Amino acid sequence: MLRLDHLAISAERLADGVAVIERLLGVPMAGGGQHPAMGTHNRLLSLGDLYLEVIAVDPDATPPGRPRWFDLDRFSGPPRLTTWIVATDDIDTALTAGPPGWGAPMQLARGDYRWQMAVPGDGRLPFDGTCPALIRWQGALHPAPALPDHGLRLHRLTVSHPQAPALQAALALDDPRVTFTPGPPDLRAVIDTPKGPVPLP
Numbered sequence: 001m002l003r004l005d006h007l008a009i010s011a012e013r014l015a016d017g018v019a020v021i022e023r024l025l026g027v028p029m030a031g032g033g034q035h036p037a038m039g040t041h042n043r044l045l046s047l048g049d050l051y052l053e054v055i056a057v058d059p060d061a062t063p064p065g066r067p068r069w070f071d072l073d074r075f076s077g078p079p080r081l082t083t084w085i086v087a088t089d090d091i092d093t094a095l096t097a098g099p100p101g102w103g104a105p106m107q108l109a110r111g112d113y114r115w116q117m118a119v120p121g122d123g124r125l126p127f128d129g130t131c132p133a134l135i136r137w138q139g140a141l142h143p144a145p146a147l148p149d150h151g152l153r154l155h156r157l158t159v160s161h162p163q164a165p166a167l168q169a170a171l172a173l174d175d176p177r178v179t180f181t182p183g184p185p186d187l188r189a190v191i192d193t194p195k196g197p198v199p200l201p
Contacts, residue, residue, distance in 0.1 A: 046147035067123030
């Protein structure tokens, strides 16, 4: 069974993405760090049982020698929601049952966190990037409980794609916060904050 794990805001520069999210949601981001295997870095924000990350290419990192995850090598423009991530306890079975082109598992680490992520060979997720990335956390540690809780929660994630019903069927994700709708490829999320709902860029 798949479960919603976190959302990713891509940015050309990490500091720019962090500034946009902090200004929009009114709280500071925390945690995060470097991903040496991918040449990226991030900062995090609690959404209760989930978290929001801002991620960007790390200009000080050694290039990974392969396409980066989340299609970051081709990202340009203002910081915006580009990826959502679902978790599984059995990544091999999930990949077999899931959409073609979901990727191959990579062993990754950041600090004390250990996980496997299915990364497509070209960095591009299926369904024009609207398919979620797939993760399997290893051990009991997960970033969400370690982050300061400012009362932010995911209200809704809308996944739009011309083949949205096929994507929904392939994932079999049971989460009332996630809706699939036919339309141009797009991801939209709304965050509940103490001051009311706020759409992510």
